[in-house]
Amino acid sequence: MTTLTDDTLPVTPRAIRDEMIVFVVMALLLAAVPFTGVYPFFVMQALCFALLACAFNLLVGYGGLLSFGHAMFLGTAGYCSAHALKVWALPPELGILVGIAAAFVLSLITGFISIRRQGIYFSMITLALSQLLYFIYLQAPFTHGEDGIQGIPQGRMFGIFDLSKPTVLYYVVLVGFLAGFLLIFRIINSPFGEVLKAIRENEPRAISLGYRTDQYKFLAFVLSGTLAGFAGALKVFVAQNASLTDVHWSMSGEVVLMTLVGGLGTIFGPVVGAFVIIAMQQYLAGFGQWVTVIQGSIFVVCVLTFRRGVIGEIAHYFRRSL
Amino acid sequence: MRLAGDFQGTPKGPGAKSMQALYAQLLVGLINGSFYALLSLGLAVIFGMLxxxxxxxxxxxxxxxxxxxxxxxxxxxxxxxxxxxxxxxxxxxxxxxxxxxxxxxxxxxxxxxxxxxxxxxxxxxxxxxxxxxxxxxxxxIPDQLKGGMNLGFMFLPxxxxxxxxxxxxxxxxxxxxxxxxxxxxxxxxxxxxxxxxxxxxxxxxxxxxxxxxxxxxxxxxxxxxxxxxxxxxxxxGADLIIVVFAVVVIGGMGSIMGSIITGFALGVIEGLTKYFYPEASNTVVFVLMVLVLLVKPTGLTGRAA
Structure with missing residues (x-):
């Protein structure tokens, strides 16, 4: 079966060194943003989505499991963090932890349910589960339904960093993103990541070699969901609200689109994809529903002609894994 | 999901009115079930070939x-x-x-x-x-199908x-x-x-x-x-299709008759939920999907994906 990713590229120590170089360049570029004229809010938003897309990509690009419900982790962590910050008045670091813990628990439950089926059934199940959560959040009192949780205090991280200052917030979000990214990078290049890729390529063979593939897929799901929750918790500080949009199926679709545009199963693709899609939404905000039409068209074009994505094409051209 | 429009008469207590409301919700359930059946049938046929x-x-x-x-x-x-x-x-x-x-x-x-x-x-x-x-x-509604019939136990539009x-x-x-x-x-x-x-x-x-x-x-x-x-x-159709996906996961896409029966059955169950516990009527199909996955991961018609 033809898989979702470009498998012609060998992973060698050389490639990992290249990837580290690209990572350092990316980190330096992002760290320089406040000194340029770029609107920091836009970059922060894109960074949150980039982390979300990277977490999503861990599951689809390396585990071969296309989740169509990743918004549920983003939204759940967002609601729980927001609630912890606003109602319980916890400091930011604990607020983030609450969000991550919530996403972790949710991914344990949803992973246990959805991992029982493969392929498209898995996609449909994750989509249905996220819709279930959407309706629960719509009715639950603590989410404030259609209004969402508004006016969340940003507070002081570790009692020192004043997150209401855009530059401080920017660097906190950037550190969070880079930490999450490095963790994903480490997971992908670990023995666990290798087994995951083996399962994606040929599950029956992996089973015959003695791997309990369901456990590997479950772990990948939990890691991906928890990291997506981290992105959701960070996003609360940037957007200062938590609303139903973050749990809606269209958000799950956007995450898929970001990863597809950047390149499924590439390390840097989701980051590029997230910046492209967020920038597009920013510039086309005045066009109303045409944004949806354009997003749909990008889906169609990518699937028909551009399946490797931006980074995937570059990697293929230079015969490097990126 | 309010597909087939809620009836005015919400159940308030025991008695004839309450039974009427039950039948009304059952009818709404059957109508939604018709849509689930038609849509999941189409999905199954397409999935089989393409x-x-x-x-x-x-x-x-x-x-x-x-x-x-x-x-x-x-x-x-x-x-x-x-x-x-x-x-x-x-x-x-x-x-x-x-x-x-x-x-x-x-x-x-x-x-x-x-x-x-x-x-x-x-x-x-x-x-x-x-x-x-x-x-x-x-x-x-076309002229020929306007109005209603009194079936004795309920009024049927x-x-x-x-x-x-x-x-x-x-x-x-x-x-x-x-x-x-x-x-x-x-x-x-x-x-x-x-x-x-x-x-x-x-x-x-x-x-x-x-x-x-x-x-x-x-x-x-x-x-x-x-x-x-x-x-x-x-x-x-946007929200409906997600419910239909859950229906398809529950019933499996292996059999045509399975899709039809599952579609109607889930519509009826949803209608009953609207009567007995309206808060859960949006979610009942998804909850059933979870239960089916826990008990019989391959879906009710039993073929693996």
Missing amino acids: NIINFAHGALYMMGAFVAYFLLNLGGINYWWALLLAPIIVGIFGMILERTMLQWLTGLDHLYGLLLTFGIALIVQGVFQNYFGSSGLPYA VYRGWVVIFSLIVCLATWFLIEKTQLGANLRAATENPTLVRAFGINVPRMITLTYGLGVGLAALAGVLSAPINQVRPLM
């Missing part, structure tokens, strides 16, 4: 309702003709989609089909939202009874076409082994196109049927 999950199904259901609306308001063509023409028009649109896009996905991972049809759904819904906003457009019976007939006709006719036999054979069937001189690609047209036509038909009940809205 090996893709048609995410655009909800959008094409919506298109069916809109085509009926256009036919009436621009062409003065009535409901009965719309019932025939809308599925044909949307079916042709679907066949164009299949010829121009979906056919290029043969041999690729199933998931690309999902992504492509998701993109198509976004485009179609976005275009309609641009021109018609998110509010509903009214579509009148004729149109709603018609939707249930007509959907059932269409579902059974589709089942007959696929399970009992020569055409259906060819279709099932091509599902199992397309190469061999082609060797027998049967034009499999054309059959795939027609199958997609048939599945999509069923969705459009459901759209026309629902237009007088739910109004015509650009997003009418």
Whole structure:
């Protein structure tokens, strides 16, 4: 079966060194943003989505499991963090932890349910589960339904960093993103990541070699969901609200689109994809529903002609894994 | 999900009125079940031949309702003709989609089909939202089906009874076409082994196109049927399709009859939930899906994915 990713590229120590170089360049570029004229809010938003897309990509690009419900982790962590910050008045670091813990628990439950089926059934199940959560959040009192949780205090991280200052917030979000990214990078290049890729390529063979593939897929799901929750918790500080949009199926679709545009199963693709899609939404905000039409068209074009994505094409051209 | 419009009489206490409300919700459940059955049937037929999950199904259901609306308001063509023409028009649109896009996905991972049809759904819904906003457009019940009947135990609006019976007939006709006719036999054979069937001189690609047209036509038909009940809205199919996915996960896509029965059964269960515990009526299908997955991961019809 033809898989979702470009498998012609060998992973060698050389490639990992290249990837580290690209990572350092990316980190330096992002760290320089406040000194340029770029609107920091836009970059922060894109960074949150980039982390979300990277977490999503861990599951689809390396585990071969296309989740169509990743918004549920983003939204759940967002609601729980927001609630912890606003109602319980916890400091930011604990607020983030609450969000991550919530996403972790949710991914344990949803992973246990959805991992029982493969392929498209898995996609449909994750989509249905996220819709279930959407309706629960719509009715639950603590989410404030259609209004969402508004006016969340940003507070002081570790009692020192004043997150209401855009530059401080920017660097906190950037550190969070880079930490999450490095963790994903480490997971992908670990023995666990290798087994995951083996399962994606040929599950029956992996089973015959003695791997309990369901456990590997479950772990990948939990890691991906928890990291997506981290992105959701960070996003609360940037957007200062938590609303139903973050749990809606269209958000799950956007995450898929970001990863597809950047390149499924590439390390840097989701980051590029997230910046492209967020920038597009920013510039086309005045066009109303045409944004949806354009997003749909990008889906169609990518699937028909551009399946490797931006980074995937570059990697293929230079015969490097990126 | 408020598909078939809530009845005014919400249950307040025991007695005859309460029983009436129960029957009313059962009827709403049967109507929603008709739509679930028609849509999951189409999804199953398409999946059998094309090996893709048609995410655009909800959008094409919506298109069916809109085509009926256009036919009436621009062409003065009535409901009965719309019932025939809308599925044909949307079916042709679907066949164009299949010829121009979906056919290029043969041999690729199933998931690309999902992504492509998701993109198509976004485009179609976005275009309609641009021109018609998110509010509903009214579509009148045809004169012949107006009014209601007193069945003794409940008051049955004729149109709603018609939707249930007509959907059932269409579902059974589709089942007959696929399970009992020569055409259906060819279709099932091509599902199992397309190469061999082609060797027998049967034009499999054309059959795939027609199958997609048939599945999509069923969705459009459901759209026309629902237009007088739910109004015509650009997003009418967006949330519905996710429920139908859950229905498909519960029933499995292995059997035509399984899809029909699961669709109707889940509609009825949803209707009952609306009566006994309305807060859960949006979620009951998803909760059932979770339970089925925990007890019998392969779905009720029992074939592995």
